[in-house]
Amino acid sequence: MGKVQAPKRNQTIAARRRRWAVLGFLGPNLIGFLVFTIFPISASLVISFYEWPLLGDAVAVGFKNFLRMFTQDPVFWQISFNTIYFVVGYIILNLVVSIGLAVWLTSGIRFAGLFRFVFFLPVVAPMVANSVVWRLLFVPDTGLFAAALATIGIEAPNWLGSPNWAMPSVILMSVWAGFGYNMIIFIAGIQAIPASIYEAAEIDGVNAWTRFRHITFPMISPSIFFATVMTLISALKVFEQPYILTGGGPGSSTTTIVFYLYQQGFQNYDLGYASSIAWMLFLVIMFVTAIQFWGQKKWVHYA
Structure with a gap:
């Protein structure tokens, strides 16, 4: 039984290593996508519901900007x-x-x-x-x-x-x-x-x-x-x-x-x-x- 389980354990370890390798290659692009794309898009949606001057305090106005x-x-x-x-x-x-x-x-x-x-x-x-x-x-x-x-x-x-x-x-x-x-x-x-x-x-x-x-x-x-x-x-x-x-x-x-x-x-x-x-x-x-x-x-x- 020990001999049968050893190859399976080795395959599991190899699969885990491949997943970490994939994440290692994708990580920099994924982080860049989150920081420079997803976050700015989400932030702009939030800002659209505010009266947000570049200098000064932001005031929530709801849909006033769209109206x-x-x-x-x-x-x-x-x-x-x-x-x-x-x-x-x-x-x-x-x-x-x-x-x-x-x-x-x-x-x-x-x-x-x-x-x-x-x-x-x-x-x-x-x-x-x-x-x-x-x-x-x-x-x-x-x-x-x-x-x-x-x-x-x-x-x-x-x-x-x-x-x-x-x-x-x-x-x-x-x-x-x-x-x-x-x-x-x-x-x-x-x-x-x-x-x-x-x-x-x-x-x-x-x-x-x-x-x-x-x-x-x-x-x-x-x-x-x-x-x-x-x-x-x-x-x-x-x-x-x-x-x-x-x-x-x-x-x-x-x-x-x-x-x-x-x-x-x-x-x-x-x-x-x-x-x-x-x-x-x-x-x-x-x-x-x-x-x-x-x-x-x-x-x-x-x-």
């Missing part, structure tokens, strides 16, 4: 509209450009690898650097865009100083900086489609648009769904572009929710109200993402 957001803040709804404006424009242009270029780059053109590198390069460049460069391009009189339009006799608008042009300019810059990520995803999806399907379509005389509509789009729909979800989340959190390009102006025409959160928390030192805005945005992202996952059953086709 203030929806009923008393004179600019909140305009900022929400600005965010929706950016999200819709950015997502549509980003997906159209990235899908179009992905189809073009997988059509057998020369130097496709070079073009992929060039188009993806803005994604890995810092967003702040991209924004600073585009701010110089948008200079009304001496910028590159103004000079290009002047050559054909068109006077360039005040791109970043006009309420009508500021948000489209921010969207344009953001699309340039971000479409390369989705483009790579779509290229991978298109290359995974069996070539025999396209060959059969060509034999039947199917034109390029019909091939895209009935073959390419349905078969890369999982990639499109993933790209749409991730692009929507990143668009709702936009901050650097309006901060660098326009400072939220002119007026509040390019101020987004995250930018407004920053202003309330770190310029007005109203941490309670800033936390309530953050949690409102979190709930919106969760709700919209849930709708996307619910609606994918109607148009996403998994092989």
